[in-house]
Amino acid sequence: MQKQAQQHLKSLNEALDVLAKYTLPVDTRGALLLTRQRLKQFERSLQSPKQDGLQAVYRIAQSLGTTLNLDEVLNHVMDAVIELTGAERGFLTLVDEDTGQLSLQVARNIARETLAHADMQVSRTVIQSVVEKGEGVVTTDAQSDPRFAGQESVIFYDLRSILCAPLKVRGKIIGVIYVDNRAKSGIFGRENLDLLSVFAAQAAVAIENARLYTQTDQALAARVKELETLSQIDHDLNAHLDFERVLGLVRNWATKSTDGLESWVFISGEDVDALMLADGPMDGATPSPALSDVASFLDKPTPQTLSPQDKNITYLIAPLLHAGKTVGALAISREKDFSEVEIQFVQRLASRAATSIANNRLYQAVEQANRSKSQFLAIVTHELRIPLTSIKGYTDLILSGSAGAEVTDLQRQFLGVIRKNVNRMADLIADLADISRIERGILKLDVEDVSIIQCLQDTLDSLRHKIEERNQTLVVKKSDIPPVEADPKRVVQILTNLISNAWKYTPDGGMITIAVFEQKDTVRIDIQDTGIGISPEDQTKLFSQFFRSENQAVRDQNGWGLGLNVTKQLVEMLAGEIGFTSQLGEGSTFWFTLPLTHLAKNEGETDE
Incomplete structure (x- = not known):
């Protein structure tokens, strides 16, 4: 049956x-x-009501663990409660952790459909009673139940059978399950409330787990987004060394990231009290905060809020701290208060801004020092050149006997020393002048089609006697080489510096080999010696200004540590490359390249 x-x-x-x-x-x-x-x-x-109910609770409780998506869990719980109780409608509310107020999360019917807004009428009196007492409520007919019959919601919405149970986790109410039937009385009994209470205990755990998971997932997503934003901020701030642009970027990120009305950057000098507005409008969407107010927060380790009584806005003021020193402050304004998350973000932004500002200040100081150095070099080289020219001229005049008096051998020896040191000083002045012009960007190059073989020949003509004095063997390997695009005067200067170093640091009787050959669209010149070589430590500093090795063999030779630096910069200005290989105690090979002329490149392509 x-x-x-x-x-x-x-x-x-x-x-x-x-x-x-x-x-x-x-x-x-x-x-x-x-x-x-x-x-x-x-x-x-x-069926047996008890057995059916317990089986349903068991079955539904098992299914609740299949997802941690909060929306899915809430819908699943509500559909399960309606199925379990046979209710017409069901509602699930949760307590907002921030406000403590109940918030409707789910409203469903027996067909597992989300209710329209017009159908979301419930008895808030019943729900509030459950929250306050922490116990479930069942009424077979709310219209005649003395506890609820006089309530406006019960009368107005014609509510009858109502069943309501709290959602509890570790003794704390996190929400309420409410089901009803507006058409008929006597739908629910005490056994329904007991069954719903058993299920509510299981559902509360599932909801809390899903909520915690969702909060953790949201927090992680927010943190990832913040890290991506901070990474972009780092990229923007480090991509520029223009002070004004950095200040503008800091303000832009501060306003955009907090939905602020306006922002300002204040900078302090060596004296922290000397605070000034560096960037930001005095009269923008909101007035700038007073300097005295900003200064009062500079000794605070974290951002502070300021809400002037005469203004309907809130300022967030973050000190800019770098290496334990205050370099300024960042201020942001808006109409609503700042959240703790926003304050922490602004603190991280301020830290990055402080580092960028400090780096820009350091860069500006270095640039100013370089400008001062270049200006000093320009003045010194000009002032030294005049007396040296006179000394050299008069020395040559005396040595030639044109001064009238006969020059003794001892005097000739002394004059030779003077002449030698004048030449050394002239070389130094020439190098200093080149460095000054290069750094100021005013070194003029007369680029033309140049025969690298002719430049090499001119260089060797001036240096050959020094190589022969030391009984060194000179080997030149060359062939027909096309012209290069270069300044012939500078090419000779480059060759002179490199070949001079080769004979200086090669012992008597050693060998110097020079090879000239084509390499793709360039001409490459290798200058190899069997000299003292360069240590790995010195190799990293070799092209630095004024660098000289501590090796005694290097110290025994005259030099200022400028030649290689000038040579490198000249090669690069001529669109070439320079480098070297060296083994301590065995010798070195310095090489550089210069580009072929366009005609020579085209001829090479045609030959191929």
Whole structure:
């Protein structure tokens, strides 16, 4: 009999499913819904109520653990409660952790549909009673129940059967489950409340787990987004060494990241009290905070808020701290208060801004020092050149005997020393003048088609006697080399510096090999010696200004540590490259390249 009744119930439910697919009047749909509810109640009555309820709770509790998505968990809980109780509608509210107020999260009906706003009428009195007492409530007819009959919501919405239970986790109420039936009284009894309470305890744990997971996931996503933003800020701030641009970037990020109205950057001098507005409007969307107010927060380690009584805005003022020193402050304004998350973000932004500002200040100081150095070199080289020219001229005049008096051998020796040192000073002045012009960007190059072989020949003509004096062997490997685009005077200067170093630091009887050959679209010149070589430590500093090795063999030779620096800069200005290889105690090979002329490049491509 029971089995036959269940088959009939199944057939009736299938028929109702077919009817539900058609567009029906509202009254008819309501009748179908009520019929479905009664069929479910009848189906439960065919079984042992207790056994059926416990089995349903067990089955539903198992399914709750299949997801940690909060929205899915809430919908699943609400649908399960409606199925478990046979209610017409169900509502689930959660307590907002920040405000402590109840917030409606889910509103569903027996067809597992989300209710329209017009159908979301509930008895807030019943819900509030459950929250305050921490106990469930059941009423078979709210219209006649003395606890609720006088409540406006019960009367106005014509509420009848109501069942409501708290959601508790570790003794704390996190929300409420509320179900009802507006059409009929006597739907729920005490056994329904007991069953709902058992289920609510299971559901509360699932909801809390999902909520914690969602909060953690959201917090992680927010942190990742913040790190991405800070990475972009780092990139923007480090991409520029223009002080004004950096200040503008800091303000832009501060305003955009906090939805601020306006922002300002204040900079302090060596004296922290000497605070001034460096960037930001005096009269923008909101007035600039007073300097005295900003200064009062400079000794605070974290950002502070300021809400002037005569202004309907809030300022957030963050000190700019770098290496334990205050370099200024960042101020942001807006109409609403700043959250703790925003304050922490601004603190991180201020830290990056302080580092960037300090680096820009250092860069400006270095640039100013370089300008001062270049200016000093220009003055010194000019002032030294005049007396040296006179000394050299008069020395040559005396040595030639044109001064009238006969020059003794001892005097000639002394004059030779003077002449030698004048030449050394002249070389130094020439190098200093070149460095000054290069750094100021005013070194003029007369680029033309140049024969590198001719430049090499001119250089060797001036240096050959020094190589022969030390009994060194000179080997030149060359062939027909196309012209290069270069300044012939500077090419000779480059060759002179490199070949001079080769004979200076190669022992008597050593060998110097010079090779000239084409390499793609360039001409490459290698100058190899069998000299003292260069240590790995010295190799990293070799092209630095005024660098000279501590090696005694190097110290024994005259030099100022400028030649290689000038040579490198000249090669690069001529669109070439320079480098070297060296082994301590075995010798070195210095090389550089210069670009072929366009004509020579085109001829090379044609030959191919």
